[in-house]
Amino acid sequence: MIGLILAGFLIVLFIIICWRHSWGVCTSKTDLTGKTVIITGCNTGIGYYVALDLAFRNARIIMACRNAEKANAAKEKIIAETGNKQIVFQQVNLSSLQSVRQFAERIIKEESRLDILINNAGIMHSNSLLTEDGLTTIYATNHFAPFLLTNLLLDLLQSSAPSRVINVSSHGHKIGSIRFENMKCPMLDDGNRTYANTKLANVLFTRELARRTEGKGVSTFSVHPGFCDTELFRFMPSLVQALMTRYPLMKTAKEGAQTILHCALSEGIESTSGEYYSDCKVSSTSAKGRDMAVAKKLWEVL
Ligand SMILES: NC(=O)c1ccc[n+]([C@@H]2O[C@H](COP(=O)([O-])OP(=O)(O)OC[C@H]3O[C@@H](n4cnc5c(N)ncnc54)[C@H](OP(=O)(O)O)[C@@H]3O)[C@@H](O)[C@H]2O)c1
Ligand SMILES: *[C@@H]1O[C@H](CO)[C@@H](O)[C@H](O)[C@H]1NC(C)=O
Ligand SMILES: *[C@@H]1O[C@H](CO)[C@@H](O)[C@H](O)[C@H]1NC(C)=O
Ligand SMILES: *[C@@H]1O[C@H](CO)[C@@H](O)[C@H](O)[C@H]1NC(C)=O
Numbered sequence: 463m464i465g466l467i468l469a470g471f472l473i474v475l476f477i478i479i480c481w482r483h484s485w486g487v488c489t490s491k492t493d494l495t496g497k498t499v500i501i502t503g504c505n506t507g508i509g510y511y512v513a514l515d516l517a518f519r520n521a522r523i524i525m526a527c528r529n530a531e532k533a534n535a536a537k538e539k540i541i542a543e544t545g546n547k548q549i550v551f552q553q554v555n556l557s558s559l560q561s562v563r564q565f566a567e568r569i570i571k572e573e574s575r576l577d578i579l580i581n582n583a584g585i586m587h588s589n590s591l592l593t594e595d596g597l598t599t600i601y602a603t604n605h606f607a608p609f610l611l612t613n614l615l616l617d618l619l620q621s622s623a624p625s626r627v628i629n630v631s632s633h634g635h636k637i638g639s640i641r642f643e644n645m646k647c648p649m650l651d652d653g654n655r656t657y658a659n660t661k662l663a664n665v666l667f668t669r670e671l672a673r674r675t676e677g678k679g680v681s682t683f684s685v686h687p688g689f690c691d692t693e694l695f696r697f698m699p700s701l702v703q704a705l706m707t708r709y710p711l712m713k714t715a716k717e718g719a720q721t722i723l724h725c726a727l728s729e730g731i732e733s734t735s736g737e738y739y740s741d742c743k744v745s746s747t748s749a750k751g752r753d754m755a756v757a758k759k760l761w762e763v764l
Contacts, residue, residue, distance in 0.1 A: 478710060485688060485713065486742030488723035494521035498575050498622075499726075500615075502526040502556060502608070503583025505536040507692035508630070511719035512580060513549075514540055516726070522548040524573070526565065526583075528555045556583050556607035559595045559764075566614035575622040576615055578726050581608035581664075582630045586657045587697035601645045604660035606764055609667060616680070623679025624732070627671065628725045631664035631684040631738065636748040638662035640756050642763060665738055665747050666757035672736025673754075681732045683725040686740040690718035 494516060504513040505527045513523055517540050527533035533551045540549050554565035569576070588599040597606055612627055619625040638658030668684035675682065690713040695703055706712065724742040725731070738747045750756070 481711070484741060485717060486720060486724070487717075488515075488720045488727060488742065490724065490727035490729070492519065492727040492729070494519040494577070494727075497577040498522045498524065498573055499578040499580065500524045500526055500569070500576060501580045501582055502554070502611075503528075504580075505529065505532040506715075507694065508687050508690055508715050508718040508722065509580070509582040510536055510540075511716040512582065512722050512726075514543065515719060515723055516578075517541075517544040517546040517549060519727075520546060520548075521578075523550070524569070525549065525551045526554045527551065528553065556611075557588075557593050557599055557603045559593075559597075559602075559606065559610060562607050562610050563614065566611060569615065570618060573618070576618045577622050577625050579612060579615060579619060579625075579627045580630070580722060580726065581612065581628065582722070583607075584630060584660075584694070586694050597646055598644065598656065600656045601660050601663075604657070605645075605663040605667070608664070609760075609764060612667075612671065616675070619680050620675070620678050625680050626726055627668075627680060627682045628722055629664045629668050629682070629684040630722060631668075631686060632658075632661040633686045633740065634658045635661035635665050635751055638748075639750055640666070640760070642759070645763060662748070662750055663760060665751040666753065666760055668738070669736045669752070669754065670757035670761060676735070681735040683731075683735070684738045685721050685725055686738070686745065687718035687721055688713040688741070690715055692718070 499516050499521045501509050501513050503509045504525050517523055525533050525537055530553060537549050537551050541547055555561040584604045585600055590599050593599050593602045635658055638661055640662060665684045668682050671682045691707050692715050721739050721742050725739050734744055737744045739745060
């Protein structure tokens with residue numbers, strides 16, 4: 463009996479180890495000396511580990527965060543750990559279109575190039591339903607902000623080509639659907655699904671952006687980082703969070719950063735521009751994630 467239990471335990475352990483192994487790590491040796499990277503929401507979570515890794519590769523890193531205190535603390539940690547002093551904080555509130563515009567203006571004025579843009583910041587929950595622009599807050603932060611930011615910085619990206627844009631999406635997009643009327647009215651949207659819907663918008667936008675930038679030296683990817691232990695779930699009761707963190711199948715934020723790094727750094731993946739990546743390889747999206755008519759229409763909403 464004990465032998466049977468032990469065997470069962472070992473088999474489960476073996477499956478977990480194999481599965482964790484399949485998550486993949488970024489093996490690129492690319493050095494980023496002389497290159498500039500913008501990462502949104504990198505004071506914590508997955509974005510922080512992306513910033514840390516790219517700092518080790520000597521990139522100039524612009525930390526696009528909303529909270530000066532948290533961002534400066536993270537910045538000092540990265541500088542202390544990597545010795546890279548080219549880490550700068552530029553404030554932006556991604557829930558405000560005006561703030562995104564001002565941020566982009568500062569970047570265009572102060573930076574001579576932009577090699578990699580990583581739209582990482584995202585929220586799953588918000589206490590305020592509508593932003594000052596009258597947009598559903600989760601939509602504003604997860605979709606409209608990266609949409610506007612990417613478009614405002616596109617010329618700079620193109621003049622720095624070959625360049626890359628990465629959108630951090632989620633497998634959650636698979637239960638999402640785009641209803642245009644809901645983007646500006648949270649009451650219409652199914653509260654449980656808004657996050658999924660915004661992540662579907664990320665997938666579609668990546669495809670449409672890839673189409674629009676074809677031949678211009680800008681490669682674009684959307685990424686599912688994996689189910690990661692981060693502050694994304696900060697709105698949930700602490701007991702639920704504690705249980706989730708102990709779940710052995712959850713990635714750490716550092717493991718979650720790997721697919722983003724793979725898309726930002728690996729050589730020879732330009733031909734897959736527009737695709738959706740998970741575990742450091744191309745992955746499939748839901749059928750709605752391939753609807754190019756909706757993808758095009760998304761371009762006309764803001
Ligand atoms: N964790 C997962 O399991 C998982 C799974 C699939 C996809 N993702 C995606 O991965 C990305 C990173 O999430 P994470 O898990 O690392 O979450 P996180 O730990 O909560 O980090 C999110 C980051 O976004 C920033 N942010 C949120 N709202 C912002 C705003 N209005 N303006 C500027 N910055 C803002 C946060 O800043 P503050 O610290 O100031 O709030 C924080 O730095 C998200 O796009 C998320 O959807 C995560
Ligand atoms: C960011 O913008 C939102 C929506 O307009 C606003 O409610 C919030 O107070 C702003 N946050 C910060 C830190 O400026
Ligand atoms: C990222 O997603 C945003 C919002 O969905 C979109 O506007 C932007 O073009 C996307 N960028 C890339 C590289 O896909
Ligand atoms: C979320 O889903 C649950 C269960 O399906 C449902 O009862 C609830 O009304 C939903 N919440 C919102 C805000 O739509």
